[in-house]
Amino acid sequence: MRTGLLAAVVVLGFVLAIAGVHAPGEPGSLAWAGIALTAGLAAWLVKRLGDLPGQGWQALAAPLAFGATILALWEVLVVGFEVPMALMPAPSAIAARMASGAHLLWQDFVQTFLKAVLAGYAIGCGSGFLMALLADRVPFLRRGLLPIGNLVAALPVVGIAPIMVMWFGFDWPSKAAVVVAMTFFPMLVNTVAGLAAAGALERDLMRSYAAGHGQTLLLLRLPAALPFIFTALKVNAPLALIGAIVAEFFGSPTTGMGFRITTEAARLALDMVWAEIVVAAVVGSAFYGAMALIERRVTFWHPSVRG
Amino acid sequence: MRWTCLPRGSRFSKCRSAPRDSGRSPTVAEPAIAARNLSLVFRTNDGPVHALSDVNIDIAPGEFISLIGPSGCGKTTLLRVIADLEKPTGGEIRVNGVTPEAARLARDYGYVFQAPALFPWRTIEGNVMLPLQIMGLSKAERQERARQQLALVNLAGFERKFPWQLSGGMQQRASIARALAFEPKLLLMDEPFGALDEIVRDHLNEQLLKLWATTRKTVVFVTHSIPEAVFLSTRIVVMSPRPGRITDIVDCDLGPDRPLEIRETPEFLRIAQRVREGLRAGHSYEG
Amino acid sequence: MRWTCLPRGSRFSKCRSAPRDSGRSPTVAEPAIAARNLSLVFRTNDGPVHALSDVNIDIAPGEFISLIGPSGCGKTTLLRVIADLEKPTGGEIRVNGVTPEAARLARDYGYVFQAPALFPWRTIEGNVMLPLQIMGLSKAERQERARQQLALVNLAGFERKFPWQLSGGMQQRASIARALAFEPKLLLMDEPFGALDEIVRDHLNEQLLKLWATTRKTVVFVTHSIPEAVFLSTRIVVMSPRPGRITDIVDCDLGPDRPLEIRETPEFLRIAQRVREGLRAGHSYEG
Amino acid sequence: MRASILPVLTVSAGIVVLWYLGAVWLNWQVVWDMQARAGHAPDFATMVSLTLSHARPLLPAPHQVVVETWNSLTGPPITSPRSLVNHAMVTLSAALAGFGLGSLAGVLLAVAIIHVRALERSLMPWIIASQAVPVLALAPIVIVALGALGMTGLMPKAIISAYLCFFPVAIGMVKGLAAPDALSRDLLRTYSATPAQVFWTLRVPTSLPYLFAGLKVAVAAAVVGAIVAELPTGAQAGLGARLLAGSYFGQTLQIWSALTVAAVVSATLVGVVGLAERLLARRMGARA
């Protein structure tokens, strides 16, 4: 109840502030004091919302309130101090641009995420995983392949992106290849660590059944490794997106989020740049969220999930 | 393999100690387990630990052997060596005429560990079905056998629970069901009934005895309960610690039919007393 | 707090059953533990589990209470509720006149879990010192106490080993040493001696009794061994499962001095028999 | 250690053979075109040798990379801008600073998240969102903004590098710090241990495998971050500058030698983290 009242005050405060800065004339020091007070109240609100029990909408309330506060402050500060668009556009300008450039944003999303990121992520995580299994299966390879895997997989994007463009052309496959290179290593390292996580007694049990390597893997060691594997899947989700976007910097067709960001940035159309960034952030978070959700369902037994 | 013990009452004393260094059972053709001068030393950061030293024993097929001895004397280690979970550092061991490794690969062992070792991501039923799945049984048969075994250990109704939702004793019973479900030739049980109350324990003792009597599996059984050892075994191996070694092997010819009431008979008590003395002798707490 | 039981031989029967729903000890001013209509229901994926139902008991300071009952009847759960590790879903419980949480925050509890729960990255000594470290004792004192307690459970010489280098029983003893080292007001012990052989067990029983007699701690003790319960306790609480509830509370007025030989006395055997009957009555295996 | 030399050599040998085959195959077309334009029609052996010595190959032959790397490492004096050692040091220092900052930030963040539930809920989604923001696109803005705050030189690069590497540490650490089993947590609960005590005696030791997996990923990411951050600073020095200049002038060999050095730097750092992990594990009584 008190929280509701607080929320209402904060919303009213920000509405007034935004209207104030958009109105002609310089905001006075009194106005700034009001804005500072509203921001303080907003922080308190976020804290209260974060302490709410429950799993449903309550879990979303805090981050949303936090985000809305940041956006409101951003709008007020950028408009209030008349920061040029070339340095930092206001959220309202970004929103307007997102609406007017929706078809371009969609086209770029298809090119970068649906094609390059998804393909690269699947192949990269898959191959890191398989490499870990292979190294685990053949001790000889473990000792030989892992150091070299480290070597190859720790290559910087900036270096491989131009080479991938040379090898795989300008379209999305070269971006996917970069994503593969970026996501491979986290998956390799985490899977190797995870495969070592099964308990000694449980291994002995499988041994006493003369379970084959594959059976032990499938029935014991992979389930025990899942928390690690999901850590990699989660880390890789935003990483893959960054990789694809950065790779487009080194040659691309004339669509794609990275293409748009760099060309528009050079023209100082920062509203469009931020529109793409918003899309990237939303897509990256959703991708991560999806992985986290699957993790909760699959590793329900792990203490970190059971609580 | 025939039952080698004499029928009840045919001899005056049914309890006889075998000479220490040849733990040979009277009429053994090919022993199920044969250990010769077995020893095992663990290397640790602060010096070696002599977990087994010069262990000699022959176990005939179909025997029910109990290992008894003070905590830390090497009972678990001996079981682990038999099951090929630990390599001896000296001596020799054969299981069914082959190495422990070959026996393990032939899936001869059913091992009940001292701790339950259930997989948290599997339901109780899933845990009991684990070895059956590994042996490649059909799903229907797996479920049928798991159901039976869970009923045997009185866990019917808990099939769909996860291990952390069970009490300690229930987890241990689930782990017993898991080892029984898969009907191994050789049953290795490490204090399987330690966490159970007297009544369940008696019940499971009877069940185990029945199972053993009908299937004639070879059983190696670790327990701390002298009455339990006497009630179940054909022979009782008494061990003593540091270095872990066999101090006595007590024959226990109570015959195959053992109602619970046998525990009040003088023969029973005499054997128990003998084991108790052996145990006390090898113990550092005496006096 | 004075010892409330009558001296030996002053009454005909030293064993008396308390009425079921008022488990009040005769002369209690402020009970160390008071439970009223305590109940606890676990919600699980396939329906609720009634782990505790309508539990009423008063435990006087300085009492030694044993909980006994079939596997899964809620002994561990009751202990966990007392220790504020589980919140009851109904009823009320006070510990030393305050809530379990307040008692926990006052560091009144020493809890020996059913499983050893040793930290694998700490040596045995490090594990025993853990609570002392948390209580903020000086390093020298920590080491001194750990040494003492490890000697008490006969683990001298294993200070620098890691838990996985110990046998099951040794791990359990380490966990007992850990709980004793920190000298809590209230000792909660969940089958502490389950994995120990008779002789160590007897030894530790005596030690525990000595400790209890000198310090007059309140002890709540879970065991599956009826003789152990009778030997140690001032009262024995018999529980039965599904829903977990108290079926009987058996007084056990054997007085403070209890040599091991007391276990052969008729009074002892009578109490044991009574507990056994209570246990059997609440059990689903009867017949 | 010695046991791994033979396998490494064997696998390396296999890779080198594949690499040579790949070089011939990938460069064939370009070399053939070039020869054709010059009016030559070389035979197979000549073609093979040409594909392995082409100056602007799609895939340079291993020996070309080795020679180029060796020359640029040992040829010019270490202080000269032509020396790869010089560039590697520039990148390494930024990467190490970034790794230090980033892993510290990651750990602190994880600690905060584990202890303050409100933080996890309000902050975590935004941190994840921030990770999906393409650094390279924002790097110029970041550099300009930090420059306005008076930060130049190593710091901006270290910050971008830290930004890339704190995430794997934070995610792994959040998992690891939450990984202690219920029984161990209950034990400390009965002692009424303070959150700090639970943290140091239980959560930290349990989280170490997760932490080290995260650190290994992070240290590699730190190198990538430092390299990426070198571009908007004018790409003057560092392996990133070399990569870019090589790319700009079509000096494939230069790219590959810079890549090789970058990979060796990363792998060495990953190796050092792995070594630290093993040493620590041994102290904590891990089984051999």
Next chain:
Amino acid sequence: QERVNLQLKWVTQAQFAGYYVAQARGFYRAANLDVRIAPGGPDIAPPQVIAGNRADVIVEWMPAALASRERGVPLVNIAQPFKRSGMMLTCRAETGIRTPADLRGKTLGVWFSGNEYPFLAWMSRLGYPTNGTPQGVRVLRQGFNVDPLLQRQADCVSTMTYNEYWQVIDGGFRPEQLQVFRYEEQGVATLEDGLYVLENRLTDAAFVARMARFVRASMQGWDWARQNPDAAAQIVLDNDASGAQTIAHQRRMMGEIARLLDTEGGGRLVQADYDRTVQTLLSSGGDSPVISRAPTNAWTHAVVDAIR
């Protein structure tokens, strides 16, 4: 000495030789200036740098400068050392491309990031859509180099007379195997490398005077560089911190750069060139035109006039 921070558009190379020469030969010092030259790179937008107050003056191409102006960074051209455009489209002759009409249906590498407008203007003049339809051309965003041409991923790529063209030659092509289209000759040239400052600072007479000295010393540097190309190339090389440049390439570049310069004019912007640039940009069309209306006050002669 007064400080001047100069932000270049690209990495250290002979394209900026005049500034490096002026510094190395002491022309700036003689003009009582302490000039700090910051090299650029593919993701440095000089207008952003100057808007963030990290530079006093920048080297920029006019399309990008005018675009910034429309987006709130009021850049003003104070001098234009480069008179001609060095940009061209270079095609492999074997593709059969001879005239602009042959470009239909071909794959072309184009620099974006503000450098695409002359190209777009040209295509819209030719009437070719650039969205990949068969009636038009397929456009690739070209990376930093000419590899797409060498590896036949593109039929034509963008090159500068002084730089990328020679990389194509080094890549094994003889000039007669190439077909080049200079933007100058296609009538869509835009002004390159000019000096720009923020408009509001020009109200400060002291700043104008400082810039005047700066421009004069820079033009002195260009003059010297044009007359001593080899020495200028060496000076550039000495300033290359990446260590990736070669002397041969820089000498050749210096030679070509010299042809684009206008040192006699002292850096004075010719209004006709400016008007042509604006015209070209306005005709480049598309959904997102670089400038939507003719800018005002985007250049001034105040600084070059102050030199005298």
